[in-house]
Amino acid sequence: MEEALNRTGMDFSHVVRTWFYNNSLLDWYEEFNRARDIFFASRGVFDRLVPASTGIGSGNRENAALLARAFAIRPKSGRVTVKDIPSPLQCSAQDYRSSFSRAVEVDHPLFRQVIVSGTASIAPGGESVHLGDIDKQTELSLDVIEAILKSRGMGWKDVVRAVAYFKDKDYASHYGKIALRRGLSIMPCIGIQADVCRDNLLFEMELDAAVLKA
Template structure:
């Protein structure tokens, strides 16, 4: 291949996901401190041209940029989650992702006077996307804040007439994750037990070392789906190359598929260099960790009759962001199509993991 597979400019990569008469527009763009305003203006204009309303946004960069990102948006009526990775110096912005929807009535979900998401429905299901969820009392300890965020998820979903067990996907960002990930897992597992999650379906998830604007101990986002009939199925998808995360006391599914009339969405959890037995593979070798992680993701895709070309969005997390070029090197060497991937500078859930990737894929029936 003679071109980059991971865009370095701020042109937009947009993938459409039609479902039940609604279209989700999933946007990925690289950005810097100098270009973030232009990127946001470009996305806003493009979505307006498509009659789509923005429902969700990530910005990857230091927390000092949060006011700049917010002020760049004339009317911020969607949740903006800024990820300042634990490994991040805070001196740069690396990219942004948006989800916008057309032909859907967006119903805001409010946390007090703050919009934290939207819910909408089709003839087939009700969907809710929430972001930038944090504890109200930041004086609480780490585990107490984590518990408070899970409780808030349950409370806010009631605005959409949904339950905690309707959650299909979570994103969990823990400040200084490597210091308390085991304790966090106890909190999550206990909450899941209380709410009957293990009796229904454990969601797909990403758990990353990252705080946001105010340095909260935990910030979260989620996607919940409530089917209206049996032709919509939401179910966990195993990883052919890895054991279930539950085997090492981490309560998430390797992937979850949302199968609805007309299309399928496969959301793959944060995936790192972990061998079938659950141990870290390729210690100290980022290039090899990328190779294994990508192989694991590819096998999950193939198991659901998908491939790299079906990628709708991805986030690649690097402990050392100067090694981000190694992902591009892998993509070129393996002849991958140009992927809509954002780069985040963050710690992964183990000291010896140097890379992680999450990925959503869409297949039209």
């Protein structure tokens, strides 16, 4: 990732969003987090913007241990700013040694974009909650995302892209019913079966929202 950034005149300080697709995620997520911490510390990431992120359990056709993506921005002037956004209903992920921001906001002269990290059923103290209950885990995840959007003057109608991750494919129907009841059925969202970063988490969602400036 860093080599690709360097070829375009950027470095890791310009990264605002990452995705990590770990093969057999639950077998080595702690080791992955330690390696990411070491890399971030060596590049001064903790002194600047810690990117929003999603870490999900997903295999790949190359059978590689890890696939990754990054979204980077190098503003041409001070008119474009990027900052991390706290989650009103959750603590910082860095409080429990997971190196990502809950959300990041890009403020452009023409629009504002909020990038919400993968969000699951995690209490303010960092512990997993509603264990074994897919409906309550989904509801809490959506409540957390909704609170982030509201804190930035946005709502579900402003979502331009979303991905829902289900530990079991049968959980998709549960989300469908909840989304219909909450008025989210027309939101642009795709569903994927994948392991979430903790074995007791059954649902996770990431999304982007944007509003044009007057």
